[in-house]
Amino acid sequence: MSRRFMSILAASLLIVLCVGVTAVGATKELILATTTSTRDTGLLDVLLPIFQDQTGYNVKTIAVGTGAALALGSKGEADVLLCHAPASEIELVEAGDVINRQLVMHNDYVIIGSAKDPAGVKGFTSASEALRKIASSGAVFVSRADDSGTHKKEKAIWSKLDYQPSGQAWYLEAGTGMANTLNIANEKLAYCLTDRGTYLSMKDRLDLPILVEGDAILLNIYHVMQVNPEKHKVVNGPGGQAFVEFMISEDVQAIISEFGIDKYGSPLFFPDAGKTIEDLEG
Numbered sequence: 001m002s003r004r005f006m007s008i009l010a011a012s013l014l015i016v017l018c019v020g021v022t023a024v025g026a027t028k029e030l031i032l033a034t035t036t037s038t039r040d041t042g043l044l045d046v047l048l049p050i051f052q053d054q055t056g057y058n059v060k061t062i063a064v065g066t067g068a069a070l071a072l073g074s075k076g077e078a079d080v081l082l083c084h085a086p087a088s089e090i091e092l093v094e095a096g097d098v099i100n101r102q103l104v105m106h107n108d109y110v111i112i113g114s115a116k117d118p119a120g121v122k123g124f125t126s127a128s129e130a131l132r133k134i135a136s137s138g139a140v141f142v143s144r145a146d147d148s149g150t151h152k153k154e155k156a157i158w159s160k161l162d163y164q165p166s167g168q169a170w171y172l173e174a175g176t177g178m179a180n181t182l183n184i185a186n187e188k189l190a191y192c193l194t195d196r197g198t199y200l201s202m203k204d205r206l207d208l209p210i211l212v213e214g215d216a217i218l219l220n221i222y223h224v225m226q227v228n229p230e231k232h233k234v235v236n237g238p239g240g241q242a243f244v245e246f247m248i249s250e251d252v253q254a255i256i257s258e259f260g261i262d263k264y265g266s267p268l269f270f271p272d273a274g275k276t277i278e279d280l281e282g
Contacts, residue, residue, distance in 0.1 A: 030057040030239040033069035033078035035149055036177035038222075041197045041268050043259055050255075051246050057239050065148030065177070073098055073225075076232025080240040082247070084149035084195075084222045086277065093225075097232075100241065101225035102248050105256050105269040106280055108220050109153055110199060111212035113139075113191040121191075127215040128160045135163060138170045140190035144181045145173030149220070154193045157217060182206060195220050197268035200260065221277060222269070224248070248273035 038044050039061065048059050062069070062078065066085040072078040074097045081098065083089055092098045111121065111130055119137040121130040134141050143165075144151045158165060165171040172190065174181040178198045185192035186206050199210070224247045229237030246252055253271035260268035272280065 028057050028239075029060060030080065030236055030243060031060050031062065031078045032080050032082065032243065033062045033064065033072040034082040035066045035069060035084055035222075036063045036179065037084070037150075037195050037198045038082055039063035040177065040179045041201045041260070043197075043256070043269065046255065046259060047247075047252060050252075051243065054246070055239075055242050057242065059243075063177075065144070065146040065151065067147030067149075067152070073227045076227060076235055078227055079236040080224065080226055080243045082222065082224045084220055085152045086221055086223065088152065089223055089225065097228055098225040099228045100244050101223050102244055103272045103275055103277065104222045104224050104247050105253075105271050106219060106221045107196045107269050108213065109150065109193055109218040110196050110210045111191060111193055112185070112199060112206075112208040113211050114189040114207070115209055116189075117211060119191065122211045124212045125214055127193075127212055127218055128157050130212045131157055132161055132163070134191050135161075135165060135168070135170075140170050140172060140188050141165070142172045142174055142181055142185040142188060142190045142192045144178065144193075145175050146177070148178070150178060150193060150195060153218075153220070157193075160217075182208075197260070200264045200266065200268055203264070216281065219280060221272075221280060 044061060051057065052059060062072065066083040069081055069083050070088055070092055073081045074092055089101060093101055111127060119134040119139040121133050124130040143154055166173065174184050178194060179202060181192060182194060182202055186208055224244050226240035226244055227235045229235040253273050256269050256271040257267060260266060
């Protein structure tokens with residue numbers, strides 16, 4: 001063989017090796033689209049380093065409202081989703097956009113507000129009746145208004161009343177995440193619907209006690225799911241599967257069960273792997 005041929009062969013092999021290393025490296029990046037509550041509570045700060053150490057995947061987190069996270073999944077722009085809007089998630093399952101959807105955990109929503117409680121809803125056991133009273137009183141209510149799981153839940157409660165608050169002077173639409181929405185509500189001493197986890201993580205900075213809790217409609221359920229690699233070819237299927245299996249593993253479920261107890265006196269989430277929604281609602 002000529003030296004020229006050997007040089008070309010060596011260069012070609014180097015290119016192949018470099019491309020191969022790049023491809024392998026690319027598969028180690030995992031895009032997680034999730035709701036802001038998993039970030040704002042600090043849960044992801046605990047779990048993601050463990051996942052990355054165990055698997056070698058580098059997780060890029062996109063924390064947005066659940067509606068936006070689901071949209072990323074439907075377009076194949078994320079590899080795995082961690083969300084809390086079951087009805088909307090089912091739509092993606094039926095469309096074939098996501099697979100391997102697994103129940104992970106739950107907490108609940110609460111209605112908070114000024115201790116003065118101008119609408120007089122403290123102690124109500126019906127979230128819809130509390131919102132009805134707030135609306136009739138004209139007391140300020142701050143909504144996330146961002147198509148998040150929390151916003152979807154709020155709209156579901158208003159729907160029970162056959163009432164549309166948008167556009168009313170007392171109804172403020174923040175269009176932002178839960179933490180920012182809570183800060184706005186605190187400034188206004190307004191009513192607000194929030195997940196309990198984010199509320200507890202910020203409680204010391206808020207002057208808004210819990211006024212309404214315990215209604216079955218306030219259950220807040222989280223699922224993890226892979227974006228379908230058969231439908232979206234650029235999706236990291238093995239990485240998505242690894243993250244799903246990680247979230248429902250015994251070790252991670254145990255971490256979830258204790259997360260927040262040392263700091264807040266109560267867990268921010270309750271583990272649910274292996275259960276069904278019917279188990280939670282029953």
